[in-house]
Amino acid sequence: MKYQSITGKEWILSKYNENLSLEISQKLGIDNFLSKLLSIRKITPENCQSYLSPKIKEFMPNPSVLKDMDLAVDTLIKAIKENKRICILGDYDVDGASSTAIIVNFLKNIYSNFFIYIPDRQVDGYGPSVNSLKNIIEKKGEFLITVDCGTSSFEALEYANQNNIDVLVIDHHQAEIKLPKCKALVNPNQLDDKSNLGYLCAAGVSFLFIVALNRSLRESNFYKDKKINEPDLYDYLDLVALGTICDVVPLIDLNRAFVYQGIQILKKRKNLGIKTLIDVADIKESPNTYHIGFLLGPRINAGGRIGQSDLGANLLTSEDPKKSYEIATTLDSLNKKRKTIEEDILNEAYLLAEKENSNEIILVANKFWHEGLIGIIASRIKERFLKPTIVISSTNNIAKGSCRSIFGFDIGLAILAAKQNGIVIKGGGHKMAAGFSIEENKISDLKSFLISKFKSSKPNFVQNNFIEIDGILSANAVNEKTYEEVSKLGPFGSGNSEPKFIVEDLSMIKINFENDFLLKVLFKNSSGLYLQGICFKNNKEKIIDYLKNFKNHKFH
Incomplete structure (x- = not known):
């Protein structure tokens, strides 16, 4: 039977490897349903465990494989020893805020002479600019760390050099052959970097930086001499997961381990800012990639989009409950405002896009x-x-x-x-x-x-005019056990999408408009079992028209 979506895409059933599925099931004692899904993803028995329960130590490289990493660490340690006033300048998106927070929260353990600067989107533009450098100089900044930006900031970094400000760039964006003038540039996407870590976001690169920095401090007896405890770097993995999910980089290898382990840290609510935002967003369930990508991320982004650019970074670095709550509620309000403005723009943009x-x-x-x-x-x-x-x-x-x-x-x-x-x-x-x-x-x-x-x-390039389907389920199989088995394939995101299933022969009972963004549809199968489906705003109008016109037909 041929299946097709309302949007015209053909539904194609993925072919699973029967021999591989059987081997996974027999060798590892895994349920047949899950082993079929694993075989579709070409997971072998040998790497099955690292896929289902990815551990950072299995994928973690020596940070020194990144070009300029050791130089960057040595440069920062020298600045700390000279008590230079350090500025951490991050991008205004979630990855930038997360990266900034990773560096700042680590520095709090060892140093205090630093401050955050997040450029204003409309005044400064993206990344370091001459205007932002002037503001940093006014704040007595002597050493600059840029995170999630800086690789293409030639004019700004030349201005920093002219004003005797040493610059360390930690980034992941595509680099040109020519690079800006700085003390060290850590970016897996510069042309002569051989690390094969170009899939990392800035938060991932920033985490590798603090791993290298922490290692150097330990080896030089810094913690012993200062009589301070070495920080537990795993505590920063919630921030790494936040940046990785929201920057939509592929959830493969180290990224997958970062997110898998980071969500475990996030559940412990160790970061006060994230904990407060979870409460303000009224997230009752145990947080997962959906909550991070669609509920937390947009709120953190709202400050940089239509409000105050440093709100996200300030929230993720806050240790004051009152301040955290004020920022979280402000971001929540800005996000509501953002949705309204976005809807108006989107209606205009769709009309123009149709013509294009x-x-x-x-x-x-x-x-x-x-x-x-x-x-x-x-x-x-x-x-x-x-x-x-x-x-x-x-x-x-x-x-x-x-x-x-x-x-x-x-x-x-x-x-x-x-x-x-x-x-x-x-x-x-x-x-x-x-x-x-x-x-x-x-x-x-x-x-x-x-x-x-x-x-x-x-x-x-291959035109994506089809949807790959992982299997066909009866309405009776849409239950908690199936959900639990499917969840074992997570975390889901770019490069590891959620499995898609066809549920056959459903009759539509009722359409309910939850709000401007959400449509709920109640279905029933021939045995009288009810299922509820949801549809978000994309293509909502087309789906509503179809459902109304074919109300008495069977659906898949």
């Missing part, structure tokens, strides 16, 4: 769109149209753009190429997301350039 849908790449622009929300809008359009998407907002003839891509087209490299060709003023990113600044009169040039790049990469 004949192109290989969708580019939409409006000078009135809030700059802090264009990244979300780009994500939504990409999800609906399944094409690389660029959303642009502009002021004073200079436009800011945010890009989201699909597997097979490296948008970060494409934007770097546009910069090298003089089309964009500045920009960069990674495979799936990027940002840039551009003169308004060059937007059409950028569109043509990116379409050309896309066409040249098309041999490596």
Whole structure:
């Protein structure tokens, strides 16, 4: 039987390896249902345990394999010994806030002469800028650590060098051949880095940095001489998990272990800011990747998008319950405001995107769109149209753009190429997301350039016009036991998606509009068993129309 979704995608049943499934089941005593799912993911009996229960020590490299790591550690220790006033400058997104908090919370154990600076999205722009450097100098900053940014900040780091400020860059974004002037640049995505850790987000790289820093301090008897306890680095894994999930990097190898172990730490609520935000967000269940990615992440991001850029970092580094609550409630309010503004922009953007849908790449622009929300809008359009998407907002003839891509087209490299060709003023990113600044009169040039790049990469691109299904379930099998077995395949996210199942022969009983963002549908099977389905806002209108028109038909 052929299955197809309302959106026109064909549902294709994944073929499981019967021999592999049987081998997993017999050797490891794993339930047949779970062993089939493992075989679909090509998990062998030998690596089954490390997949189902990934431990960091199995995947953890020597941090020194990262280019400049040892130099970065030595440079920071020298600055600490010289009592230099250190500034930690992070990006305003969740990965930036998490990375900042990892560095700051570790430094609290060993040093006190430092401060945080998170650039204002609209005043300073992304990463270190000359304006942000001037503010740092006013605050008596003498040594700068940039996290989740800095790799493409040539002008700002040159200004820092001219003002005798040593700079240490910890980043993960795509690098050009030419690198900015700094004391050390730790980034697995610079061209001559041989670590094979390019899949890490900035929080992951920052964690490896404090591992290397901690090791150096231990070996030099720092803790013994100062008579202080060595910090437990596992306590920072909740922050690593937060950044890893929200930056949507692939949950493979070390990332998977980071998230698996980080969620265990998060459940212990050791970080006061995260604990407070969980309470404010009214999360009653044991938190998982869904709660982090869809409930905590958007709230932390809200400060950088439409409010005060340093709220997220301040929350994640706070040790004051009253301050934590004030920040968490502010972020919660900003997130509600963000949703309202986003909905208005999204309605306009979808209409423009429909007109662009004949192109290989969708580019939409409006000078009135809030700059802090264009990244979300780009994500939504990409999800609906399944094409690389660029959303642009502009002021004073200079436009800011945010890009989201699909597997097979490296948008970060494409934007770097546009910069090298003089089309964009500045920009960069990674495979799936990027940002840039551009003169308004060059937007059409950028569109043509990116379409050309896309066409040249098309041999490596496969149009995702189907949905892979892991199996067919009866309505009776949709139960707690099945849920528990499926959950063993987690944590879920990019690179390790949740299994998808077809539940056959259901009749629709009722549609319930929960709110503007959520639709609930009640189904019943031929045996009288009821099941509830939910649909979030993407493609909601199309689904509602279909359900109404085919109310008396059977559904899968």
